[in-house]
Amino acid sequence: MEELxxxxxxxxxxxxxxxxxxxxxxxxxxDAADAAQEAILIAYxxxxxxxxxxxxxxxxxxxxxxxxxAILRGRKKVIPLDEVSELxxxxxxxxxxxxWQAVCGLNQQLRAVIVLYYxxxxxxxxxxxxxxxTEANVKxxxxxxxxxxxxLLEGSQ
Numbered sequence: 001m002e003e004l005x006x007x008x009x010x011x012x013x014x015x016x017x018x019x020x021x022x023x024x025x026x027x028x029x030x031d032a033a034d035a036a037q038e039a040i041l042i043a044y045x046x047x048x049x050x051x052x053x054x055x056x057x058x059x060x061x062x063x064x065x066x067x068x069x070a071i072l073r074g075r076k077k078v079i080p081l082d083e084v085s086e087l088x089x090x091x092x093x094x095x096x097x098x099x100w101q102a103v104c105g106l107n108q109q110l111r112a113v114i115v116l117y118y119x120x121x122x123x124x125x126x127x128x129x130x131x132x133x134t135e136a137n138v139k140x141x142x143x144x145x146x147x148x149x150x151x152l153l154e155g156s157q
Contacts, residue, residue: 017120024115025068039064102152110145
C-alpha cells in the first residue's frame with residue numbers, strides 16, 4: 001500500500017479518538033479542530049521518522065497532545081463554564097450522559113487519562129507515551145479520576 005494511502009487510512013480510523021481527546025483537553029470545538037488539523041500536518045511531515053507502523057496510533061495521539069498543550073499555553077488558564085458545557089457527549093455513551101458529564105467535570109489531566117483509557121482503549125503504557133508521563137503516573141491519575149468520578153456521581157443522585 002502506498003504511504004500516502006496508508007497514512008490517510010490511519011488518520012480516518014483515528015479521527016474520532018483525536019477529536020475526543022482534543023475536546024477533553026481544550027474544551028471547545030474550534031481549538032480541538034485546530035489541534036487535530038495541526039497534528040495531522042505534523043504527523044505527515046514527520047512520517048519518515050515513524051519507526052514501526054503499528055506504533056502510529058499512540059505516535060499520532062502524542063503529537064495531538066503536544067498541540068493541545070501548545071494551545072493551552074497560548075491562552076488563559078481558565079476556561080469559562082459556558083465553554084465547558086459545549087463538550088459533546090461521546091457517541092458511544094449517549095445512554096450514559098450523566099457519566100460523560102462527570103468526566104467533563106474532571107480537571108484536564110484526569111479527564112485526558114479517562115478518555116484515552118476508557119473511551120479510546122489505549123493501554124497504560126501507550127497513555128504514558130501519549131501524555132509524556134510514566135505508566136505509574138497514568139495508574140495514579142486513573143485511580144484519582146475514578147475516585148473523583150465516584151464522588152461526582154454519588155453527589156448527583
